[in-house]
Amino acid sequence: MADTKTVAPKEGPATQFWNWLTETQVWTSVFRHDRPDTDRNRVLVMLSNVFLHLHPVRIRKSGVKLRYTWCMGGLSFFLFLSLTLTGLLLMFYYRPTLEYAYTDIVGLREHVPLGIMREMHRWGAHAMVITVWLHMFRVFMTGSYKPPREFNWSIGVIMLVLTLLLSFTGYLLPWDQLAIWAITVGSNMARATPFLGYEGPGAQLLRLGDVPLIHAADDARFALLGGTFVGEGALLRFYVLHCVGLPLGIAVLMAVHFWRVRKDGGISGPM
Amino acid sequence: MGFIKGAFNQIADPRLFFLLAVGALLLAVWKREAVASNAVGYGMLALLGVFFVFGTFDANFRLIVTKPDNVPIVGLIFLLLFFVWYSIREGVLNDRRIAAGNGPIEKAESDRVWVWPDLVYTELISLILCSVVLIVWSILLKAPLEQPANPANTPNPSKAPWYFLGLQEMLVYFDPWLAGVVLPGLIIVGLICIPYVDKNPKGNGYYTFTERKAEITIFLFGFAVLWASLIVLGTFLRGPNWNFFGPFEYWDIHKLAALTNVNLSEYVWVRGLRTSYPSLYLVRELPGIILVLFYVMALPVILAKSLFKGYFEKLGAPRYYVTAFLFLMMLSLPLKMLARWIFNLKYIVAIPEIFFNI
Ligand code: HEM
Numbered sequence: 001m002a003d004t005k006t007v008a009p010k011e012g013p014a015t016q017f018w019n020w021l022t023e024t025q026v027w028t029s030v031f032r033h034d035r036p037d038t039d040r041n042r043v044l045v046m047l048s049n050v051f052l053h054l055h056p057v058r059i060r061k062s063g064v065k066l067r068y069t070w071c072m073g074g075l076s077f078f079l080f081l082s083l084t085l086t087g088l089l090l091m092f093y094y095r096p097t098l099e100y101a102y103t104d105i106v107g108l109r110e111h112v113p114l115g116i117m118r119e120m121h122r123w124g125a126h127a128m129v130i131t132v133w134l135h136m137f138r139v140f141m142t143g144s145y146k147p148p149r150e151f152n153w154s155i156g157v158i159m160l161v162l163t164l165l166l167s168f169t170g171y172l173l174p175w176d177q178l179a180i181w182a183i184t185v186g187s188n189m190a191r192a193t194p195f196l197g198y199e200g201p202g203a204q205l206l207r208l209g210d211v212p213l214i215h216a217a218d219d220a221r222f223a224l225l226g227g228t229f230v231g232e233g234a235l236l237r238f239y240v241l242h243c244v245g246l247p248l249g250i251a252v253l254m255a256v257h258f259w260r261v262r263k264d265g266g267i268s269g270p271m
Numbered sequence: 272m273g274f275i276k277g278a279f280n281q282i283a284d285p286r287l288f289f290l291l292a293v294g295a296l297l298l299a300v301w302k303r304e305a306v307a308s309n310a311v312g313y314g315m316l317a318l319l320g321v322f323f324v325f326g327t328f329d330a331n332f333r334l335i336v337t338k339p340d341n342v343p344i345v346g347l348i349f350l351l352l353f354f355v356w357y358s359i360r361e362g363v364l365n366d367r368r369i370a371a372g373n374g375p376i377e378k379a380e381s382d383r384v385w386v387w388p389d390l391v392y393t394e395l396i397s398l399i400l401c402s403v404v405l406i407v408w409s410i411l412l413k414a415p416l417e418q419p420a421n422p423a424n425t426p427n428p429s430k431a432p433w434y435f436l437g438l439q440e441m442l443v444y445f446d447p448w449l450a451g452v453v454l455p456g457l458i459i460v461g462l463i464c465i466p467y468v469d470k471n472p473k474g475n476g477y478y479t480f481t482e483r484k485a486e487i488t489i490f491l492f493g494f495a496v497l498w499a500s501l502i503v504l505g506t507f508l509r510g511p512n513w514n515f516f517g518p519f520e521y522w523d524i525h526k527l528a529a530l531t532n533v534n535l536s537e538y539v540w541v542r543g544l545r546t547s548y549p550s551l552y553l554v555r556e557l558p559g560i561i562l563v564l565f566y567v568m569a570l571p572v573i574l575a576k577s578l579f580k581g582y583f584e585k586l587g588a589p590r591y592y593v594t595a596f597l598f599l600m601m602l603s604l605p606l607k608m609l610a611r612w613i614f615n616l617k618y619i620v621a622i623p624e625i626f627f628n629i
Binding site for chain 2: 036039045046052055056057058060062065066067068071074075105106109118119123124129130137138140142144145146147150153154157160161164171174175176177180184185186188189190193194200201202203204205229230231268269270271
């Protein structure tokens, strides 16, 4: 009878290092589970990590396919994160005043070696508008807005509007000809708001005796621009909305959106 | 060469462009079985690619397409065409399965898989690919920066950011209070309403066409034709003074477009009854006001009793009237376009005294 001897496989230096690393106090304090190659650890990895915990542990097979979701919601989210990061870096350099706004952008362009933050921010913003549209389109085409996901669709529509407003407010900040005229054309619409814009239908009706209540210096457009034309007030307003107000709003809604995707039973599929 | 370019310049005329877009949508929906084949899908993309490559040899075309902010819209055209085609194709494939009694493919894939690794790795790879695309794009294409802002110097044309150019295109047909405020507001409200007025329980969670014919056709009409194709039109084909320019045409500031548009009130009083206008503007505009009231208030009721009887019974009155109103508002744009093109109609109701023009 031949001897059966079990020989431990020879461990290379990489494996040895890995084994050592994953047993250190630092590593075990961060990751509370072994590698996710057993069912138990695949559950643990999702549950013990706050970011991965956005996901469920298991999911419909159809739902992980690119064919079904096109990954468009995920890409919208990723683009949003990358815009937050590049936007933060841009804020180090940019001052929203008539004096500095344009020259700061010129400086970013001329003096920052290999600088592509402005490009990444601008093209990322365009891309996000497109991915959000396509995400909405996919959700429609798979009928995923139907019960029980009606409310999440509504949240989505609001986020779509916020995405466009983020892009619109950002458009003004370089303070070049492209910027102020695009915003002028866009914000001129507010002047025609029924009742609330001074050239809107019905605004004349709102008057106290001879005194019109709605005029160029207090109508909807004025509220938007902080002035009667696209000037200093508009720049500051758009800057604050672009860097603080709208991102906060959309971030909160994203939290609700993702939460609801899970609470509504995960990615949709046929009953 | 010149002939081909001339032909494209003709086709791109807003009227033909719009009618062709509508025609293409109807054809795609009607002949969807044929459209679902890979040959058609990739063939279309290839043709479009050939068109753009061919176009870049033309100086005027190159000028407008390579404006940095317009590059994403070129991408949008390809992406949109692809995804519209792709979703129709998936719908057709599922419809075949359903007809054969197999249920949609998503049904067969109902069992659960582990999120780690199946999903997180897909996400990771998408994230990396997306970053690579974004970085390469940012290295290759510089963000635009023009002359410093100068309120005294209005560029011609002055365009809104590209995603609002569909709305700016609407300004050709409607006044700002409609094109810039009311209709965009209704788009938002209408989108939010979709899940609440669509009572069709079928087609929830899988691609299909036959089970949701009307819904999908209407949505495609709004999304692909009214929203997206008007953006393309506004971006590439509108030049100085918002005049139309073909893709291979030079943007001549002095191009004149005949302005011969006529109000409905002129048609009625001056040309029809051969009298002068009544002095009271409410009387002057009475024909238009009646027409608009008919469209908004009476037409939904009439349709509920005739063409849309089935929908009225299925949806119930509140849902039906909301849907009918939103649907008619959506159709108001193409109807006004047709009225403009056929009758040179400017305003149906024109009361400039109180900025109330429809
Ligand atoms: C700011 C932009 C948005 C982000 C970051 C976002 C993100 C996501 C993500 C990551 C998912 C998971 C499935 C997927 O990737 O497709 C999802 C699902 C969903 N989204 Fe969004 N979304 C956004 C905008 C919208 C919009 C504009 C709508 C609709 C108008 C919408 C409606 C929905 C619905 C109904 C689901 C559930 C789909 C299903 O279960 O199949 N979202 N979203």
